[in-house]
Amino acid sequence: MPTFAAMLRASSWARALAPADLTRVEAETVTRVCPAGALVCRKGEAVEAWIGVVDGLVKMTNVSAEGKPTSFVGVGSGGWFGEGSLLKDEPRRYDIVALRESVIAYMPRPTFMWLLETSMPFNRFLLTQLNERLGQFIGMVEHDRLLGPDARLARCLASMFNPHLYPGVGPSLPISQEEIAQLAGLSRQRANQALQRLEQAGLLRIEYGGVTVTDLDGLRRYED
Numbered sequence: 001m002p003t004f005a006a007m008l009r010a011s012s013w014a015r016a017l018a019p020a021d022l023t024r025v026e027a028e029t030v031t032r033v034c035p036a037g038a039l040v041c042r043k044g045e046a047v048e049a050w051i052g053v054v055d056g057l058v059k060m061t062n063v064s065a066e067g068k069p070t071s072f073v074g075v076g077s078g079g080w081f082g083e084g085s086l087l088k089d090e091p092r093r094y095d096i097v098a099l100r101e102s103v104i105a106y107m108p109r110p111t112f113m114w115l116l117e118t119s120m121p122f123n124r125f126l127l128t129q130l131n132e133r134l135g136q137f138i139g140m141v142e143h144d145r146l147l148g149p150d151a152r153l154a155r156c157l158a159s160m161f162n163p164h165l166y167p168g169v170g171p172s173l174p175i176s177q178e179e180i181a182q183l184a185g186l187s188r189q190r191a192n193q194a195l196q197r198l199e200q201a202g203l204l205r206i207e208y209g210g211v212t213v214t215d216l217d218g219l220r221r222y223e224d
Contacts, residue, residue: 001054004031004105007078010167016121025115029107034058036116040096040104047085047092049106053077056102057175059183062094073136074099074175074183078167084133085127086112099179132164144185148224153184153194155204157211158219174210196220 005026008014014022032056034040040058053075060072060081072094075081085092086109088146098104115122136159142153157180160170167211181191195211200206203219213219 002077002103004006004029004052004054004103007052007054007105007160010078013115013119013122013125015118019120025107025111028111029105030077030176031103031105031106032099033101034104036098036100038097038098040102041082043093043095044091047082047090047110050080050086050109050112051082051124052080052105052107054103054105056104057099057179058102058104059099060094061178063098071140071182071185073140074160074179076166076169076173078169080129081133083112084128097188099175099182107143128164132162136162136165149186149190150194150197151184151222151224153191154198154219154222156180157198157204157213161213161216170197171214172207172210176209180211182186 008022008026009011014025025027034056043062055077057074057076059074062072075096081096082092116126135183136184139155139159149157157173160166160173160175177192177195178188181188181194184191184194186194194206195206198219200207201218201222203215205214
């Protein structure tokens with residue numbers, strides 16, 4: 001299982017830190033294991049940490065006033081989130097739920113702000129992160145309004161392979177069909193049908209406990 005130290009070594013901004021500064025980041029960041037279904041963080045709470053997925057998969061979700069749940073995006077191994085709420089200093093606007101047992105890192109606000117004030121590579125990373133996340137959410141709105149369910153699921157899967165947002169994700173994604181359905185906003189049965197069509201198109205392989213993407217560009221371009 002990947003460790004937080006290994007996650008940092010794989011991060012361009014962390015590799016640019018002086019050894020003493022890297023040691024400080026490691027010492028001040030705490031990790032905990034969140035079982036499947038557990039809340040990683042809760043909507044409405046004060047945002048006191050930048051959060052990273054050392055290992056696992058979590059989803060950003062919300063519930064409407066009528067009680068209807070909506071999943072926005074999944075965050076896989078190597079991904080960080082919550083920098084927007086930290087920068088705006090506002091209460092968290094969504095729940096984060098572990099889709100499977102996940103190791104989560106919590107970098108305290110003071111550590112995050114210190115890096116923001118002292119590290120140029122960290123600032124460059126955040127600019128790219130925010131830009132990539134903005135593009136991801138604009139794409140989600142576009143896909144939801146213009147594409148059918150098969151294409152929406154294809155784009156949802158493709159978004160999980162963004163090398164900046166999720167650097168720890170390889171070609172094989174350990175994700176269940178139920179988890180894919182939740183992230184794509186489909187029923188499990190409908191998600192299964194979409195996956196089979198994408199497999200028949202030669203874009204992925206359905207495997208026990210996950211999927212392997214064989215044509216990422218094809219997934220990104222797929223239309224019903």
